[in-house]
Amino acid sequence: xxxxxxxxxxxxxxxxxxxxxxxxxxxxxxxxxxxxxxxxxxxxxxxxxxxxxxxxxxxxxxxxxxxxxxxxxxxxxxxxxxxxxxxxxxxxxxxxxxxxxxxxxxxxxxxxxxxxxxxxxxxxxxxxxxxxxxxxxxxxxxxxxxxxxxxxxxxxxxxxx
Amino acid sequence: xxxxxxxxxxxxxxxxxxxxxxxxxxxxxxxxxxxxxxxxxxxxxxxxxxxxxxxxxxxxxxxxxxxxxxxxxxxxxxxxxxxxxxxxxxxxxxxxxxxxxxxxxxxxxxxxxxxxxxxxxxxxxxxxxxxxxxxxxxxxxxxxxxxxxxxxxxxxxxxxxxxxxxxxxxxxxxxxxxxxxxxxxxxxxxxxxxxxxxxxxxxxxxxxxxxxxx
Numbered sequence: 068x069x070x071x072x073x074x075x076x077x078x079x080x081x082x083x084x085x086x087x088x089x090x091x092x093x094x095x096x097x098x099x100x101x102x103x104x105x106x107x108x109x110x111x112x113x114x115x116x117x118x119x120x121x122x123x124x125x126x127x128x129x130x131x132x133x134x135x136x137x138x139x140x141x142x143x144x145x146x147x148x149x150x151x152x153x154x155x156x157x158x159x160x161x162x163x164x165x166x167x168x169x170x171x172x173x174x175x176x177x178x179x180x181x182x183x184x185x186x187x188x189x190x191x192x193x194x195x196x197x198x199x200x201x202x203x204x205x206x207x208x209x210x211x212x213x214x215x216x217x218x219x220x221x222x223x224x225x226x227x228x
Numbered sequence: 229x230x231x232x233x234x235x236x237x238x239x240x241x242x243x244x245x246x247x248x249x250x251x252x253x254x255x256x257x258x259x260x261x262x263x264x265x266x267x268x269x270x271x272x273x274x275x276x277x278x279x280x281x282x283x284x285x286x287x288x289x290x291x292x293x294x295x296x297x298x299x300x301x302x303x304x305x306x307x308x309x310x311x312x313x314x315x316x317x318x319x320x321x322x323x324x325x326x327x328x329x330x331x332x333x334x335x336x337x338x339x340x341x342x343x344x345x346x347x348x349x350x351x352x353x354x355x356x357x358x359x360x361x362x363x364x365x366x367x368x369x370x371x372x373x374x375x376x377x378x379x380x381x382x383x384x385x386x387x388x389x390x391x392x393x394x395x396x397x398x399x400x401x402x403x404x405x406x407x408x409x410x411x412x413x414x415x416x417x418x419x420x421x422x423x424x425x426x427x428x429x430x431x432x433x434x435x436x437x438x439x440x441x442x
Contacts, residue, residue: 083246087253094257101264108274116281123288123339130292132433170291172317173337 117201117225124176125203125223127169134169146208147221152180152189162193174225182209182219198226269326276321276334279304279312283319284336286416291340291435293418296356303410314437315404316341316397340435341393342416346405347439351396355438356419363421371421379425386432405437414439 128135135141140151155161156178166175177194194200202224209219286301303312310323320335345354353362360370367385369377377385407414415438423430 083250087250091253091257094261098257098261101261105270112274112277119285120339126292131294132431170341171339172341173339
């Protein structure tokens with residue numbers, strides 16, 4: 068405890084420096100937190116925007132006037148025709164025509180369909196694996212044949228062009 | 229110098245130096261934090277973007293309507309001045325009270341392409357009623373549910389609507405519809421043009437944004 072009796076005033080440096088460090092660390096943490104709030108807010112808004120867009124696409128293409136209804140993929144009453152969906156899923160030209168004529172601008176979308184009894188999920192061939200996508204799903208009735216309509220889930224994936 | 233500082237029994241110079249350094253460091257840090265939180269424009273930008281986004285969602289919701297409908301849209305009243313520019317593809321909100329840069333713009337892309345009819349431009353039709361009157365003059369049928377257009381003219385009508393949209397979208401990209409007064413209403417309509425086909429009706433829905441009060 069000899070530094071207490073030290074009258075040269077040098078020891079004072081060694082007490083104020085740790086205090087200064089603590090204050091600096093405190094401010095730095097506060098600064099980082101504020102910056103995080105900003106980026107988290109931005110990210111949240113962007114993801115809400117994307118989700119809204121995917122929901123909008125789902126509602127629009129499933130509507131009675133939607134292009135899928137005109138193509139016969141969506142039958143009367145919002146029922147999905149499994150065989151027509153299957154025909155379309157690998158046809159890139161037809162898919163790009165559907166996207167172009169759907170009246171939706173600025174984004175592209177792809178569909179996935181899963182229903183009771185199908186071995187694997189049917190999905191459009193244009194869905195990219197590397198892009199940042201947002202999805203919205205809806206429970207639908209799937210028409211298999213005259214005698215059979217089963218429950219299923221239709222998913223829309225959207226991504227920016 | 230350093231020797232004389234070490235030999236200084238009072239320690240005043242070193243005390244003064246460390247206090248000045250502390251003041252400077254704290255000043256810079258507090259300034260940076262205050263700048264980021266209170267004077268940065270990101271909150272203002274977020275507010276402008278929210279106004280644009282709300283309008284875009286409203287237009288997109290109107291597009292999903294299954295029946296003809298007209299709704300009035302009023303932009304929110306704020307304590308600051310802002311200007312809304314609406315074109316066929318974008319809606320942008322501009323405010324001029326930024327701290328770092330004067331103009332702050334919040335922009336939102338529309339997912340559908342509405343027909344925008346600014347009131348000061350005298351275009352061939354400005355709302356759904358005028359559109360049906362226009363179709364009546366051009367095709368002899370108004371396109372209402374009780375007076376559908378024959379199916380063989382459907383492609384003609386759709387071609388006309390497509391050209392009209394693309395012509396006007398170029399014009400609106402240069403000179404968009406500008407809303408400066410939040411008390412001024414904007415009307416958003418979902419209109420349907422009906423076509424007569426064998427054993428029923430076919431229809432085409434469009435969204436019209438106009439300023440014409442009835």
